[in-house]
Amino acid sequence: MVAAPADMASPVPVTARAQRFVRWLPAAVAVLVVALYVVFKNTAVLPHDDDASLFHWVNDARDWVDENRNTSPFFLFFVNYVRLGVAELFTLFQTALTALGWPGLVGVAAGLGWLAGGWRIAAVSVAAFAGIGVLGLWDASVDTLALTLSAVLLSLVIGIPIGVLAGRSPSVRRIVSPVLDVMQIMPTFSYLSPVVLLFLIGPASATIATMIYAIPPAIRITALAIERVSPTVVEASESLGATRWQTMRKVRLPMALNTITLGVNQTIAAALSMVPLVALIAAPGLGVDLIRALARVNVGAALVPGIGIVLIAIVLDRITRSAAVSRVRSRIVSWSGFAVLVVAGVALTPVLAPEFPEQWEIQIVRPINDVVNWIEGNWYGFTGFLNDTVAYGLLNPLQDVLTTAPWWLITLAVLAFAWRISGLRAGLIAAGCLVAIAALSLWEHSMETLTIVVVAAVITILAGALLGIGAARSRWFAAVLRPVLDAAQTMPSFSYLLPAVALFGNGRFTAIIASFIYAVPVVARLVEDGLRAVPGTVLEAARSAGSTDRQLLWKVQLPMARSSLLLAANQGIVMTLAMVVIGALVGAGALGYDVVAGISQQEDYGKGLVAGVALVLLGIMLDRITQGASGRLNPEKKRIA
Amino acid sequence: MGTAAIEVRGLWKIFGPKADRIIGSPDAELDSAALRAKTGCTAAVRDVSFEVRPGEVFVVMGLSGSGKSTLVRCLTRLIEPTGGDIAIGGEDVRGMSAAQLRELRRHRVSMVFQHFGLLPHRRVLDNVAYGLEIQGVAKAVRHEKARAILSLVGLEGHEDSYPDQLSGGMQQRVGLARALAVDPEVLLFDEPFSALDPLIRRDMQAEVVRLHREVGKTMVFITHDLSEALKLGERIAIMRNGSIVQVGTPEELVGAPADDYVADFVRDVPKSHVLSLRWISRQPDTDEPLDGPELPADTVIHDAIPAAMASARPIRVVADGELVGVVDRVDLLGAVRLGEAGGDPEHAALAGSTAEEA
Ligand SMILES: Nc1ncnc2c1ncn2[C@@H]1O[C@H](COP(=O)(O)OP(=O)(O)OP(=O)(O)O)[C@@H](O)[C@H]1O
Ligand SMILES: [Mg+2]
Numbered sequence: 001m002v003a004a005p006a007d008m009a010s011p012v013p014v015t016a017r018a019q020r021f022v023r024w025l026p027a028a029v030a031v032l033v034v035a036l037y038v039v040f041k042n043t044a045v046l047p048h049d050d051d052a053s054l055f056h057w058v059n060d061a062r063d064w065v066d067e068n069r070n071t072s073p074f075f076l077f078f079v080n081y082v083r084l085g086v087a088e089l090f091t092l093f094q095t096a097l098t099a100l101g102w103p104g105l106v107g108v109a110a111g112l113g114w115l116a117g118g119w120r121i122a123a124v125s126v127a128a129f130a131g132i133g134v135l136g137l138w139d140a141s142v143d144t145l146a147l148t149l150s151a152v153l154l155s156l157v158i159g160i161p162i163g164v165l166a167g168r169s170p171s172v173r174r175i176v177s178p179v180l181d182v183m184q185i186m187p188t189f190s191y192l193s194p195v196v197l198l199f200l201i202g203p204a205s206a207t208i209a210t211m212i213y214a215i216p217p218a219i220r221i222t223a224l225a226i227e228r229v230s231p232t233v234v235e236a237s238e239s240l241g242a243t244r245w246q247t248m249r250k251v252r253l254p255m256a257l258n259t260i261t262l263g264v265n266q267t268i269a270a271a272l273s274m275v276p277l278v279a280l281i282a283a284p285g286l287g288v289d290l291i292r293a294l295a296r297v298n299v300g301a302a303l304v305p306g307i308g309i310v311l312i313a314i315v316l317d318r319i320t321r322s323a324a325v326s327r328v329r330s331r332i333v334s335w336s337g338f339a340v341l342v343v344a345g346v347a348l349t350p351v352l353a354p355e356f357p358e359q360w361e362i363q364i365v366r367p368i369n370d371v372v373n374w375i376e377g378n379w380y381g382f383t384g385f386l387n388d389t390v391a392y393g394l395l396n397p398l399q400d401v402l403t404t405a406p407w408w409l410i411t412l413a414v415l416a417f418a419w420r421i422s423g424l425r426a427g428l429i430a431a432g433c434l435v436a437i438a439a440l441s442l443w444e445h446s447m448e449t450l451t452i453v454v455v456a457a458v459i460t461i462l463a464g465a466l467l468g469i470g471a472a473r474s475r476w477f478a479a480v481l482r483p484v485l486d487a488a489q490t491m492p493s494f495s496y497l498l499p500a501v502a503l504f505g506n507g508r509f510t511a512i513i514a515s516f517i518y519a520v521p522v523v524a525r526l527v528e529d530g531l532r533a534v535p536g537t538v539l540e541a542a543r544s545a546g547s548t549d550r551q552l553l554w555k556v557q558l559p560m561a562r563s564s565l566l567l568a569a570n571q572g573i574v575m576t577l578a579m580v581v582i583g584a585l586v587g588a589g590a591l592g593y594d595v596v597a598g599i600s601q602q603e604d605y606g607k608g609l610v611a612g613v614a615l616v617l618l619g620i621m622l623d624r625i626t627q628g629a630s631g632r633l634n635p636e637k638k639r640i641a
Numbered sequence: 642m643g644t645a646a647i648e649v650r651g652l653w654k655i656f657g658p659k660a661d662r663i664i665g666s667p668d669a670e671l672d673s674a675a676l677r678a679k680t681g682c683t684a685a686v687r688d689v690s691f692e693v694r695p696g697e698v699f700v701v702m703g704l705s706g707s708g709k710s711t712l713v714r715c716l717t718r719l720i721e722p723t724g725g726d727i728a729i730g731g732e733d734v735r736g737m738s739a740a741q742l743r744e745l746r747r748h749r750v751s752m753v754f755q756h757f758g759l760l761p762h763r764r765v766l767d768n769v770a771y772g773l774e775i776q777g778v779a780k781a782v783r784h785e786k787a788r789a790i791l792s793l794v795g796l797e798g799h800e801d802s803y804p805d806q807l808s809g810g811m812q813q814r815v816g817l818a819r820a821l822a823v824d825p826e827v828l829l830f831d832e833p834f835s836a837l838d839p840l841i842r843r844d845m846q847a848e849v850v851r852l853h854r855e856v857g858k859t860m861v862f863i864t865h866d867l868s869e870a871l872k873l874g875e876r877i878a879i880m881r882n883g884s885i886v887q888v889g890t891p892e893e894l895v896g897a898p899a900d901d902y903v904a905d906f907v908r909d910v911p912k913s914h915v916l917s918l919r920w921i922s923r924q925p926d927t928d929e930p931l932d933g934p935e936l937p938a939d940t941v942i943h944d945a946i947p948a949a950m951a952s953a954r955p956i957r958v959v960a961d962g963e964l965v966g967v968v969d970r971v972d973l974l975g976a977v978r979l980g981e982a983g984g985d986p987e988h989a990a991l992a993g994s995t996a997e998e999a
Pocket of ligand 2: 709710711831832
C-alpha cells in the first residue's frame with residue numbers, strides 16, 4: 001500500500017544492472033514462491049490435532065497446579081495472597097458502591113463531574129447514570145464499576161511509580177519499553193488462561209486480567225509526562241537547592257499532572273473494554289449478559305448491557321478528560337459544589353431506597369430485536385450477498401492456500417516480505433514466530449485466524465487510506481469525518497461487534513466487519529495526519545513546478561508520508577488481529593475459539609493456553625512485518641484492544 | 642586573592658564519554674571540531690580562570706555556543722565541572738558534599754534563567770516563595786518575604802496571578818524576585834533578557850542596574866548582547882570556543898581589544914561613548930599653552946566636548962592630581978568621527994596604537 005519507489009531499497013550507489021536486479025527482485029521472489037507452492041502443495045502441511053502432546057502436557061501441568069495450590073509455598077505465600085487481596089479490594093468497592101445506593105452514586109458522579117468540568121459534565125454524569133438505571137442495569141453496572149475501579153486503581157498504584165522511574169531513568173525505560181510493546185500487541189484473550197491458572201476464575205482474576213490490559217497506558221503516559229517536564233523549570237528548582245524528592249514532588253509531578261490524568265483516562269478506557277471478556281472468567285457485571293446474548297445472537301439483549309458499558313465509559317471519559325484540561329482556580333466554589341451534590345445524593349438514598357425503582361425501568365430489548373429482524377428479513381439480499389462474496393471470493397481461497405502450502409514455504413514467504421518492508425531483523429523475528437507457531441501444534445488454526453486477519457486488514461487499510469486521503473485533501477470532508485472518528489475512538493472495542501452481528505449474524509464476516517469499524521478510524525486518522533504533516537513549502541514547490549493534484553499525491557505526499565502510512569498499516573493490522581480474536585465470541589472460530597473453549601472446558605485447557613501463546617506470536621509477527629525500517633515508529637502509539 | 646566573591650581557576654567542562662581523561666592530555670590542545678571528531682567529546686569550557694570582586698557586576702559575553710551557559714552552571718555545579726577549582730566566598734565548591742552544595746544554592750547563590758523557568762501551576766507569590774519553601778520556611782513568613790520582594794521588582798498586585806497571565810517582561814521580574822527572595826550573596830543571570838523584546842529589555846536592564854545599586858549583590862551576568870554588556874558590566878569577560886580571550890573594563894575592551902575576535906565584537910561601539918580622555922591624550926607640544934580647562938583622565942570623550950567647545954585652549958588631562966597629557970578640539974573631533982565611522986580597518990589599527998602609547 002505504500003508508494004515507495006523500488007530503488008529506495010538501496011541507499012548506496014549501484015550500477016545500472018544491480019539497480020535493475022533490485023527492482024525486479026521482489027517480483028522474482030513472488031514468482032518463485034508461487035512456483036514452489038504449485039510444486040509442493042499439500043506437502044509439509046500441519047493439520048490440526050486436538051490430541052497434540054503439548055496440549056496434554058499443559059493439562060498435566062494445570063492438574064499439578066490444582067493439586068498443589070494449597071501446599072506449594074509459591075501459591076501459599078504469594079499467589080493466594082494476591083488473589084485474596086485483590087478480591088478484597090473488589091468487594092470493598094462493591095460494598096461501598098452498593099451502600100451509596102443509586103441516589104448516592106449519582107450524587108458522587110455529579111459531584112466529580114462538577115469538580116472536573118462544571119455543570120455540563122455533572123449533567124452528563126447524571127443523565128448517563130439515570131440511563132443505566134432506566135435500562136434496568138443498575139446492579140450489574142455497580143459490579144462492573146467496582147471491578148473497573150479496582151483494576152484502574154491497581155494499574156495506577158503500580159503503573160504510575162513505574163512510569164515515573166521510566167521517565168527519569170533511561171535504563172529503566174530500556175527494560176520497560178519492550179515489555180510494554182509486547183503487551184500492546186498481545187491480544188487480550190492470550191492472558192486469560194494463564195491468569196485463570198494462577199488465580200482461578202472470579203472477580204480477583206478478572207481484576208488482574210483487566211489490570212494487565214490497562215496498565216501499559218498508565219506506565220507509558222506517565223513516563224512521557226515526566227520526561228517532558230521543562231528542563232528549565234527543573235534546573236531552576238535545583239538551582240535553589242531543592243532535593244531530588246522536592247523537585248519531584250513540587251515540580252515534576254505537578255507539571256506532569258495533566259498528562260498523567262490523560263493516562264488515567266486511557267487506563268479507564270482500556271479497563272472498560274475488558275468488561276465482556278472478563279465475563280468469560282466469571283466476573284460479575286454487564287459483561288455476563290452481553291456474552292450470553294452474543295452467543296445466542298440476541299442482538300437486543302446484548303445491546304442493552306453494551307449501552308450500559310458505553311454510558312459508564314462516557315461518564316468516566318468526560319470526567320477524566322476535563323480534569324486533565326481544567327485548571328481549577330477557584331477551589332472554594334468547586335469543592336463546595338462537589339460537597340453539596342454528594343451530600344444531596346447520599347441524603348436522598350434512605351428516602352428513595354438504594355435500589356433503582358423498578359417502575360422507572362423500560363424494556364427496549366424487544367423493539368431492538370424487531371428492528372434487527374426487520375433488517376435481517378429485508379436486507380438479506382444485500383448482507384447475504386456481501387457475506388458470501390467475501391467468504392467464497394476471499395476467505396475460502398486464501399485459507400485454502402494457507403492451509404495447503406507447506407509450512408516452510410509460508411515461513412520463507414513471510415521472511416522475504418518482512419525483510420523487504422522492515423529489514424532483515426524484523427524478517428527473522430517474524431519467521432521465528434511462525435516456526436514457533438508450527439511447534440505449538442496450532443498451525444492450521446493459526447492460518448485460519450491469519451486468513452481472517454489478512455482479509456480484514458486489507459479491507460480496513462484500503463478504506464482507511466482512502467478516507468484519510470480524502471480528509472487530507474478536502475477540508476469539508478475532514479470536518480464531517482473528524483467527529484465521527486473521534487466518537488468511534490472513545491467507544492469500548494467490543495461495542496463494534498453489536499452492529500456487525502445485527503447486520504450479518506454470526507460468523508467470520510461479522511468479525512471482519514467489527515474489526516473494520518474498530519480500526520478504520522485509527523488508520524484514517526494516521527493517514528490524514530501523515531499527509532497533512534508534509535510541509536506546505538514542499539507542496540508549493542511541487543505545485544509551482546506544474547504538478548497536477550494527482551502527481552502531487554503520488555509523487556510527493558504519499559512518499560513523504562511513508563512512515564505514517566506504515567504506522568497506519570501497523571496499527572490497522574494489530575487492531576484487526578485483536579478484534580478478530582474477540583470475534584470468536586460471534587463465531588469467527590479458530591484460535592480465539594480455542595481460548596474460549598479452554599476456559600470453559602477442563603479438557604481443552606491446554607489447547608486454550610497454547611492458543612493464547614500462538615496469538616501472541618501471531619501478533620508479534622504481524623507487528624514486525626509492518627514495523628518499518630526505522631524500528632519502533634511511534635512510542636505514543638495508541639493502545640490496542 | 643582571598644577577598645574575591647567568586648574565584649575560578651583552570652576550569653574545564655568537557656561533555657562526552659571519558660571526558661576527564663582529556664584534560665592534560667595532548668587532545669586538550671585540539672580545537673573543538675578536531676576534538677569532537679577524534680574523541681566524540683565537546684569542550685564547552687576550556688581552562689577558564691577569573692575572579693569576581695564582592696559587589697561587582699561581572700559580565701560574560703560571547704557568541705552562541707561559546708560556553709557561557711555551561712560556565713555559569715558550573716559555578717554551582719548545576720553542571721558538574723570536569724576539572725579546575727571554584728571558590729565562592731572563599732569556600733571550595735568542588736569539594737562540597739551534596740548537602741553542602743544544597744546549602745550553597747539555597748542561601749548564597751541563586752540564578753535567573755533565559756526562559757524564566759517558572760512553575761506554571763503556582764501563583765506568582767508561590768513561585769517567588771519557592772526557594773524559601775524548599776528551605777522549610779513557614780508559609781506566613783515566606784509569603785511575607787515574597788510580597789516584599791515582589792514590590793521591590795514592581796509587581797505589587799500580581800501576587801495571585803499565574804505566570805501565563807503575565808507578559809514576558811513581568812515573568813522575568815518574577816524570575817528575578819524568586820532569585821532575590823532567598824537573599825543570596827551572588828546572583829547568576831543566564832541571558833535573562835534575550836527572550837524579551839528590545840523596549841522591555843531596556844527596562845529590565847535599568848531594573849538590574851537599580852537593584853544592584855539598592856541591594857549591592859555580586860552579579861555574574863551572561864549575555865551575547867554587547868550593548869547590554871557595556872551597560873551593566875563593570876568588567877566583561879569575552880568567551881570564544883570555551884576560553885576567555887579577554888577580561889577587562891568596557892573601556893579596556895574597546896580601547897585595546899586583545900585580538901581580532903574581540904576587535905570585531907566591539908567594532909560597532911561608538912568609541913566616544915566608552916573611551917575616556919586617557920586613551921587620546923598626548924604629550925603637549927613644546928609651544929602649547931597649558932592653562933586650558935582641567936578634566937579627570939577617566940572622563941568619557943563624549944562628555945569632554947562641552948569643555949572643549951567652551952575654551953580654545955587644549956584640555957589638560959589629569960589623574961591623581963598629575964598632568965598625564967593634553968587633548969585639543971582636533972583630537973576630540975578625530976576620536977568622535979572615528980567612533981561614528983566605525984569599522985574601517987584604519988581604525989582598529991589606530992585603536993591598537995593608542996593602546997600601545999598608553
Ligand atoms: N549537555 C550537553 N551535552 C553535550 N554538549 C553540550 C551540552 N550542553 C552544551 N553543550 C555544548 O557545549 C557548547 C557550549 O554550550 P553553551 O550552552 O554553554 O553555549 P552558550 O554560550 O550558552 O550558547 P547560547 O548563547 O546559545 O546559549 C556547545 O557547543 C554545546 O553544543
Ligand atoms: Mg546559553
